[in-house]
Amino acid sequence: MTQVTEHGGGVWSIKVPIPDNPLGHTLVHVLDTGRGPVLIDTGWDDPEAWDTLVAGLTAIGVGINGIHGVVITHHHPDHHGLSGQVRESSGAWVAMHAADTEIVRRTRQSEPGTWLAYLAAKLTAVGAPEDHIAPLRTARATGRMRTLPGLRAALPDREIVPGELLDLAGRRLRAVWTPGHTPGHVCLHLEEDHPANLPGRGRLFSGDHLLPGISPHIGLYEDPDDATATDPLGDYLDSLERIGRLGVAEVLPAHQHAFPDAARRVQELLDHHEERLTGLLALLATPLTPWQLAERMEWNRPWEQIPHGSRNIAVSEAEAHVRRLVKLGRAEAMTGSDPVMYIAV
Numbered sequence: 001m002t003q004v005t006e007h008g009g010g011v012w013s014i015k016v017p018i019p020d021n022p023l024g025h026t027l028v029h030v031l032d033t034g035r036g037p038v039l040i041d042t043g044w045d046d047p048e049a050w051d052t053l054v055a056g057l058t059a060i061g062v063g064i065n066g067i068h069g070v071v072i073t074h075h076h077p078d079h080h081g082l083s084g085q086v087r088e089s090s091g092a093w094v095a096m097h098a099a100d101t102e103i104v105r106r107t108r109q110s111e112p113g114t115w116l117a118y119l120a121a122k123l124t125a126v127g128a129p130e131d132h133i134a135p136l137r138t139a140r141a142t143g144r145m146r147t148l149p150g151l152r153a154a155l156p157d158r159e160i161v162p163g164e165l166l167d168l169a170g171r172r173l174r175a176v177w178t179p180g181h182t183p184g185h186v187c188l189h190l191e192e193d194h195p196a197n198l199p200g201r202g203r204l205f206s207g208d209h210l211l212p213g214i215s216p217h218i219g220l221y222e223d224p225d226d227a228t229a230t231d232p233l234g235d236y237l238d239s240l241e242r243i244g245r246l247g248v249a250e251v252l253p254a255h256q257h258a259f260p261d262a263a264r265r266v267q268e269l270l271d272h273h274e275e276r277l278t279g280l281l282a283l284l285a286t287p288l289t290p291w292q293l294a295e296r297m298e299w300n301r302p303w304e305q306i307p308h309g310s311r312n313i314a315v316s317e318a319e320a321h322v323r324r325l326v327k328l329g330r331a332e333a334m335t336g337s338d339p340v341m342y343i344a345v
Contacts, residue, residue: 003052004059007252008195010171011203014056016043018078026078027254028053029205030060031190034169036068039092040188040205041254045081045152053082067092071166071173072156073207074185075100079254083154095158095166097177100184104155106223116140119312126315127289127339135308160186172202178209178243180236181216185209187243198260200249209236210243210251212259215272219316220323233324237273240266273321277330280321284331284344293342294318 003015003025010032015025029040037057043049054064067090072080075096083094096104120136160166162177172191179185188205208216218236244266251262259265276297283296294315295303306314322342325331334341 004056005258006060007203007258009192011190011252012056012060013252013258014053016049016053016056016082017046018044019046019048021078023078023255025255027252027256028056029252030057030062031168031171031173033068033171036066037062038069038071038168039067039086040071041073041079041207042070042082042086044078045085050082050085053086064089066090069158069168070094070154071160071188072096072100073187073205073209073254074182075103075153076182076208077153079207080104080153083156084152087154093158094154094156095160096156097160097162097175097184097186099179100182101156101159103182103184103223104153108155113140123291123312123315125339126319127291127341128315129291132308132311162186176204176243176246178207178236178239180218180232180239181208183221183230183232183235185239189246189248194249198249200260201247203250203252204243204246204248204262206243206251206253206262208254209239210262210265210269211253212251212256212265214255215269217313217317218320219313220319222316229323231320231323231327233273233320234327237270240269277321277325280318280325281330281344284322284325284342287334287337287341287343289337289339289341290319290322291315291339293322 005013012030013027016028017025026041026043028043031038043053057064067086069092070083070086086092087094116136116139120133123133160175162175164175166173174189174191176187176189178187185207187207187209190203192202218233221230221232244263248262250258250260252258283293297318299314322331331342331344334343
């Protein structure tokens with residue numbers, strides 16, 4: 001049974017499943033245009049996901065070979081994964097912000113061994129225990145990981161330029177750069193009257209930037225060739241405030257469900273992160289490595305139950321929050337500590 005929702009005004013969403021993931025699905029949006037339907041995101045690269053996407057399109061009278069274009073909010077595999085297969089089936093163009101396109105290009109060019117060595121070095125620097133790092137060293141030594149994931153996703157052929165209207169016949173869809181979840185994440189503002197006349201300025205395809213009941217993961221931007229001290233959480237908070245000022249009538253996110261009152265949700269997320277930063281400052285009354293900080297932070301389950309890969313994501317989020325505190329002058333790295341330790345100031 002296909003799970004298609006019509007949102008009015010030539011917009012639909014299709015629930016495309018994500019295998020073995022508590023999020024459950026990605027909402028792939030379909031936007032009718034004068035040159036044919038355009039997808040906003042595509043879903044995970046998986047046979048069931050592909051079949052669901054095709055069935056959903058068929059249910060609204062669209063053949064996969066009739067897709068005109070694909071707009072990707074960000075490079076993560078539950079959004080970008082099926083873009084290559086869509087392009088092969090339809091000849092559609094694929095658009096993405098340049099910062100995330102560069103990540104896709106780097107992934108295609110990277111040797112798995114190089115990436116595993118980088119990750120092992122990063123985890124060592126933040127104080128991860130040897131028993132956590134050892135599987136990465138083994139995987140590199142044995143060549144068990146021969147390719148990096150996501151290689152079937154398309155290398156985009158169009159660039160989404162922040163602030164500009166996308167070239168979509170008969171539609172006004174403006175790109176809003178919202179870095180934080182990824183460096184090139186974009187929201188897409190449909191600057192048209194709401195079909196149900198809800199008050200506000202059109203609708204917003206928000207990707208993972210603004211979700212009704214989840215705070216998206218904000219970790220460090222990973223680039224083995226760039227040692228710049230980026231501030232993803234600062235980027236995210238600034239982007240949230242920018243979205244809050246748009247005054248949209250309705251948000252169409254990539255997970256969960258559509259919702260009104262973006263400004264209220266923005267304020268909830270701003271408050272959430274301020275509370276989290278305050279809590280981390282209390283923990284940093286004693287010097288801690290980012291790994292030790294992650295162990296003590298509140299997650300959706302006890303640390304002992306968090307799987308290996310998810311611990312890497314958790315420590316990246318801890319680092320992003322510590323980096324924000326350092327930028328604000330509320331914490332600092334302890335000189336000479338190895339692995340690095342931070343303390344509140």
